[in-house]
Amino acid sequence: MSSQVRLRLLPSARCLYDKPIQVKVSHLKSRQVVRIKASSTDERGVLFSSSATYRADENGEIDLVRDASLSGSYVGVEPMGLLTTLKPNIVNKLFVKDKALEPHMVKFSVHDEEEQDRMLAEATNERFLMADGVSRVSVEEGNFHGALFTPPGKGPFPAVLDLSTVMSEKRAALLADKGFVVLTVPVINEESVNVKMLHLDPFEEAITFLLQQPKVGSKRIGIISRSKSADVALSLAAFVPGVEAVVWISGCSANTVLPLFYKKKQILPALMIDMEKLIPAESGIFIAKYAMHDPLKEENRATLIPIEQANTHFLFVASEDDLNWDSNIYMMEMMERLKRHGKKNFESVCYPRAGHLLEPPYGPFCHSSFHIFLKTAILWGGVPRAHVAAEVHLWKKIQEFLRSHVTCEE
Incomplete structure (x- = not known):
C-alpha cells in the first residue's frame, strides 16, 4: 500500500x-x-x-x-x-x-x-444512528414492545410514534437527534408468522405510554409510518384519541391484508391481494403494483379507512414509480375524500421516479427484496439517483411537518 x-x-x-x-x-x-x-x-x-x-x-x-x-x-x-x-x-x-x-x-x-x-x-x-446524548431504552409494556429514544436535555419535547412494519430503530433514533421523544413499535412481529388479524389496542397503549414520558411536553402525538404500517397510522388517527399528526409514506387508503380489531370488535375488514395479478419481471422477481384489490369497488369499500372523521393533520407521501402498489392513486383518493368533507387538514408530495422504500437518506438503494406478505421477491421501483434525491428532500420535510404540528404546551 x-x-x-x-x-x-x-x-x-x-x-x-x-x-x-x-x-x-x-x-x-x-x-x-x-x-x-x-x-x-x-x-x-x-x-x-x-x-x-x-x-x-x-x-x-x-x-x-x-x-x-x-x-x-x-x-x-x-x-x-x-x-x-x-x-x-x-x-x-x-x-x-x-x-x-x-x-x-x-x-x-x-x-x-x-x-x-x-x-x-x-x-x-x-x-x-444515535447522536451523542440520545438515550435508548427497550420497552415491554402491556401488549406492545419497542424502543424509546429520548433527546439530551430537560425538554419538554414533542412525542412521535414510529410505526415500522417489522421492528426497526433507524428512523426513530435519528429523529430523536432532531428533538423528538420517539417510541418505535413494530406492526408485525417477525416471529409471528401466522398472524390472522391486527388489533389497534396495543398501539393505543403505546400512545398512552409515550404521552406519560417525563420529557414529553405535547398533549398529542405525531406518527410516522410507511407501507402496511401507514394504514395502521390512518386507523389510529380515525379511531383512537391523541393523534395530532400523521406522516403517511407509500401507503394505502384502505386497511390491507389483515382484518383490524379495536376493543374486541372488528372495525375494518382487509383489502386483499390477488396473487394472480403479480407480474413476472426479472428471474424470480415480481411487480406487485396491480395485485391489490381496488378499494373503490363496491365490494371493497368497507375496507377504506374513514380518515375524514380524524381530527389530525396529514402529510401524504407517494412515489410515481412505486411498484409495490399504486400509492399515488391511494393518496389522490384520500385527498379527494377529505376535500369532499370540507377538510383542509392535509398536505402532500409525490416524487417522480422514486420507488416504494423511502428511507432516511444515504442508505443503499434497494432494487428488490423479499416481501413479508407475498412471501416472494418483488421489485420496489425507483431510479436510484431520483430516489436518493427524494429521500433527502423528504427527510427534511418530515421534520418540518412534525415540528409545525406536534408542539409542546407552554
Whole structure:
C-alpha cells in the first residue's frame, strides 16, 4: 500500500447516518485513473459493495462533490454515490440496518486501475444512528414492545410514534437527534408468522405510554409510518384519541391484508391481494403494483379507512414509480375524500421516479427484496439517483411537518 496517497472523509470519518460526507483523494499522479471502492456488511451478514472510476485533476486530486465517475456503479457527479449504490452479493436483499446501538460501517479504498488493482489508500466511515446524548431504552409494556429514544436535555419535547412494519430503530433514533421523544413499535412481529388479524389496542397503549414520558411536553402525538404500517397510522388517527399528526409514506387508503380489531370488535375488514395479478419481471422477481384489490369497488369499500372523521393533520407521501402498489392513486383518493368533507387538514408530495422504500437518506438503494406478505421477491421501483434525491428532500420535510404540528404546551 502506498503511504503517499491520501483518502479523506470530510468533515469527519465519524458522522450521523443521515449526514453526507465528502470523499477526497490526494497525492495521486496528475490525471491518474483510479477505482474507488466501498463495502459494508449488514446486520444479517450480507456483504454490499460499490465502485466507481475517477480521473484525478492536474494536481493529482479527486473530489466526489466536484468530479464525475467515468464508470462503475454509477456515472456522473454523485457525491454520496458510493454509499447509495452499495449492492448485495446475494440477489434480492435489502440492506438491514435496524439496531440503533451499532453504527453503519463503510470501508472505502482507492485502487490503481493500471497496476492490477493495487490498493493505494483506505479509510472507514462510521455512520451512527444515535447522536451523542440520545438515550435508548427497550420497552415491554402491556401488549406492545419497542424502543424509546429520548433527546439530551430537560425538554419538554414533542412525542412521535414510529410505526415500522417489522421492528426497526433507524428512523426513530435519528429523529430523536432532531428533538423528538420517539417510541418505535413494530406492526408485525417477525416471529409471528401466522398472524390472522391486527388489533389497534396495543398501539393505543403505546400512545398512552409515550404521552406519560417525563420529557414529553405535547398533549398529542405525531406518527410516522410507511407501507402496511401507514394504514395502521390512518386507523389510529380515525379511531383512537391523541393523534395530532400523521406522516403517511407509500401507503394505502384502505386497511390491507389483515382484518383490524379495536376493543374486541372488528372495525375494518382487509383489502386483499390477488396473487394472480403479480407480474413476472426479472428471474424470480415480481411487480406487485396491480395485485391489490381496488378499494373503490363496491365490494371493497368497507375496507377504506374513514380518515375524514380524524381530527389530525396529514402529510401524504407517494412515489410515481412505486411498484409495490399504486400509492399515488391511494393518496389522490384520500385527498379527494377529505376535500369532499370540507377538510383542509392535509398536505402532500409525490416524487417522480422514486420507488416504494423511502428511507432516511444515504442508505443503499434497494432494487428488490423479499416481501413479508407475498412471501416472494418483488421489485420496489425507483431510479436510484431520483430516489436518493427524494429521500433527502423528504427527510427534511418530515421534520418540518412534525415540528409545525406536534408542539409542546407552554
